[in-house]
Amino acid sequence: MIKKIVLFLGVMIWTAPFLIMLLIAFSSKNTNSFVELLSDNPLTFHNFITAWQEAEFSRYFINTVIITVVSVLIVLMATALSGYIMGYFDFKGKKLISAVMMISMGIPTIFFTIPVYQILRMLNCDTSLIGMILAEVGGGHVIFILLFSRFFFSIPGALRESALLDGANEFEVFFKIMFPLATPMIGTVVITQSIWTWNSFLYPLILSVNKPEIRTLSVGLYSFQGENVVEWGNIAAGACITILPMLVLFVMFQRSFIQGISGAVKE
Structure with missing residues (x-):
């Protein structure tokens, strides 16, 4: 009791x-x-209407959805391919690459802010959604690579050899056999990266300073706070709009997320 x-x-x-x-x-x-x-x-519902229409949360919502979906797809493909190579193949320098990846996990993201901004400025996309997407996917995402690496390492090599003997090439082996088998890991990566990108604040704030129309929900929520007045009702309504999609996503993929984490721990 x-x-x-x-x-x-x-x-x-x-x-x-x-x-x-x-x-x-x-x-x-x-x-x-x-x-x-x-x-x-x-x-x-007055606060929600105000946030969605007058505060342009509808535009911020669309911007956030575009950035999140594209970023998740790019990160998923990049980390899955990298994890497949690191976990399934032996090559010269593999241990060195793994060591560098592990060391990079201890470097705070804030240290990369200025270099990333300078690169985006050189590419002339520092005030666009493309720039925000590149900033979000530009990290190493070492955790995801390690998850996929440990998963693919546990798959018997005979499966790949049988597919190659049947006439499949390496890309067909990966996309038709290996990648579908990694469904639990895919769910984990999709949920985690979606939450990270959806709630990202630093890069969207920096890149949207001179172009408010490309703001994301997190930056738009911050803009509610004025110098002398804080509209708590609108802020709370905006916060509800911001967190609801992630709650729905987690409920939809929670089983895959748990399976992916538990599978990685067992390995």
């Missing part, structure tokens, strides 16, 4: 900020006082 009470209190504490945010989002009052929200405060 005590355990259930402790768990219930833990859940309530963990969900309290989210519930308060919902109350503020549907509130007809522009307040951050929990007491005022509970007292004579009819619920309304």
Whole structure:
């Protein structure tokens, strides 16, 4: 009984900020006082309408969807191919590459901000969605490569040899046999990279400073905060719009995500 009470209190504490945010989002009052929200405060969709139309969240939503979908596809293909090569083949310098990849995981992302911006500026795409996509996919994504590498390493080599004997080339072996087998890893990469890209703030903020129309949801949410006035109702509504797609995505792919993580740990 005590355990259930402790768990219930833990859940309530963990969900309290989210519930308060919902109350503020549907509130007809522009307040951050929990007491005022509970007292004579009819619920309304006004804050959501304001955020979606007047604050141009509709445009920010489309921008974020485009950046996230394209980034996830590029990262998925790049890391799956890299993991296949690292996990399934032996070649000269493999240990050195693995060591460099592991070391790179300890370097903070902030150190790459200026070089990435300079490269995008040289390519003349520092104020475009293409630039944001390149910035998001430009990292090493070592964790994903290691996940795929460990998975493909566990697949018997006889499977590839049989396919080659049947006349398939290396690309056909990968895309028709190996890649479909990695469904749990694919789910893990899709969910994780989607969340990272969807919630990314630093690069979208830097690249959209001179071009507000390419803002993402996270940057648009930040723009609600003025110098003297903070519109809490609109901020809460914008936050709900921002997190809802990721919640739906996680619910859809949670089984693949758990299978991918558990499979990587077992390996």
